[in-house]
Amino acid sequence: MLIQATNKLRDELNLEELEQKERPSLFSWHANFFRLNRRKTVVLVNDATDYTVILYGMKKNGFNNFQERVKLGIRMAFEREGIKASLIEKYLNQFEDFCYQKAKDRSHIARMNNSCKFAKRFADRFNENEIYQSRIAKKVNNMPRKNDNKDYFYPDEFLQQKLAEYFGEEDIIQTKAAVLKVELELGEYQAWRKVIVPLNYTFRELHNILQQLYNWQDYHLHDFFIYSKEKDATKNWNHDEYHKDGYKAILSLAMNQENFEYNRDQLNFAAEDFEQAVENEVKLKDVLPARIKYIYDYGDNWHHYLETVEIIDDYNKNTPSFLEGEGTAPPEDVGGFSEFMRIISNPDDEEYESMVEWAESQRFEEYNPEIIKTDLRLYVN
Template sequence: MLIQATNKLRDELNLKELKPKERPPLFSWHANFFRLNRRKTVVLVNDATDYTVILYGLKKDDFNNFEDRVKAGIRRAFEREGIKASLIEKYLDQFEDFCYQKAKDRSYIARMNNSCKMTKRFADRLNENEIYQSRVAKNINNMSRKDDKKDYFYPDETLQHELAEYFGEKEVIQTQAAVLKVELELGEYQAWRKIIVPLNYTFRELHNILQKLYNWQDYHLHDFFVYSEEKDKTKNWNQSEYHRDGFKAVLNLAMNQENLDYNRDQLNFAAEDFEQAIENEVKLKDVLPARIKYIYDYGDNWHHYLETEEIIEDYNKNTPSFLEGEGTAPPEDVGGVGGFSEFMSIISNPDHEEYESMLEWAESQRFKEYDPEDIKSDLRLYIY
């Protein structure tokens, strides 16, 4: 493996002698060192694909074992992509020896600096307890770039293509996934969606997907409940853990530590017999197949019920897939189920005295009618 390191990284590694060797671009990475959130950070960018790997919060021991950290970072990132385990091993087997040289090609340095800028852009999404920031890296690798010919490409897709070509593999991605049917409770109306989601996604990523499915703008608080097959007749409709079909909650997932503490202490979830966790620390594979409820906006109180219809063992994509759906979702802050009913009544009647003003308000809320093609497009661009 060839690491083409900036001056700052070479200083941090205390590299005295450089013994550069030629490596194919797929096995050559440009790397930079900087501080982010006052933590030592290294960003590596693959020469052939612009694929980014992020190492965050590195300490002295990590730099003493830098080669191991790099290999582990690449492994974690590739696993997060859903790349086949056998192909990851083939790739890492090429790195029996590491060599370093100075980063001097202006084009590659510019591309590396671009990845560093994007890493800083998502600084608030980094996991403070993790070195290998595969979730943020996945978001960066899912964003379009321009090549030397000014054509657009995606680093994650380019990586898959290069791996397939180099190793002669037809299928690069192989992971488990779930077919989920989601139903938003809307009283007299209905809005359901069916999607495929890789099981290595976290519940934070599922939250982001659900936001896109229903055109929510992520203005409000949310959380999840996971249910067992057991029934619980002690709960009623005004308790957040309640399930409309009476199933027993076994897990509550809060959006962050602050909300978890609030649920535990203020809502007295500590006295309940279900577990609590933070959504970005739990993956779908940890709980599915299961029934799930996603609550968004505790003012309007939108309840989304998720059912696992199928587990796919050999899903060949690393992104969610929208299958089908029906029904327009409400705009933000419409006033819950009752408010949405009134809203639909007004905008379906051009003679209503509030028709024009309601359409203007709806536009300000980014309201739009159900369009499956819009959903497919939004899912390709969603934030991980």
């Protein structure tokens, strides 16, 4: 494995002697050091694919054990992509021959700087408690690049292609996933969706998927609740943690640290017998097949109930897949959905035209599975 380090990174690593060795471009990385949010950050960019790995909040011990930090960072990023375990091990075996060189190729340095620029766009989304920012790297690797022929490519897809070519394997992706059925409570109406989601996705990513499934615009606050198989007769619909079938809440997931503290202190969640966490710190594999409730918009108070239909052990994608569904979802800030549907379905109603105009301003759409599939595809890319 070859790391071609910038001057700043070489200074941070106290590198004096550099080896003049060549490595296949798939096993060669350009690496830069800078501060982001006042934290020491290293961005590594693969020479063959522009695939990016991010190390954040590095301390002295991390730089003293830089080889192991890089190795674990690549492992976690590849796992996040859903690359099968045996192939990850084959790739990481190259670390037995690890060396440094000076970053000097202008083209590769420019591409590395481009990845650093992309990473900085997400500065407010970095997890302060993690060194290995695989979620941010996933976003960076989903952003299109131009190759020398001015053709566009995606680093994550290009990595899969290059790994397949080098190791002579066709099935690169192999991960576990869940088939989830989501039901939005709408009284006399129904709007349900069925979707496959990789188990290594966080609840923040599940939130983003649910927004696409129901054409929400992410204008409002949200929370998740996770339930055990036990029943809890002490709760009713006035409690956020209440489940329509009476199940007992065991975990509350807030959308961010600020909401976590508000729920704990102002809503007195600290006195409840369920745990609390922040959604980007918990993955689906940590809780499924438990029942889930997703609350969106505490004004209209939309409750979505999620159940695990099936666990897939050999899912061959690293992205969600929409399967089927039924029913139109409400537009944002609708207030009374029944009244809205009554008017919107009757062209003779005196409020029909104004309601149609308002609905368009809210990006309202009738249920359309093809639009949902497209929206999900845009979300992951």
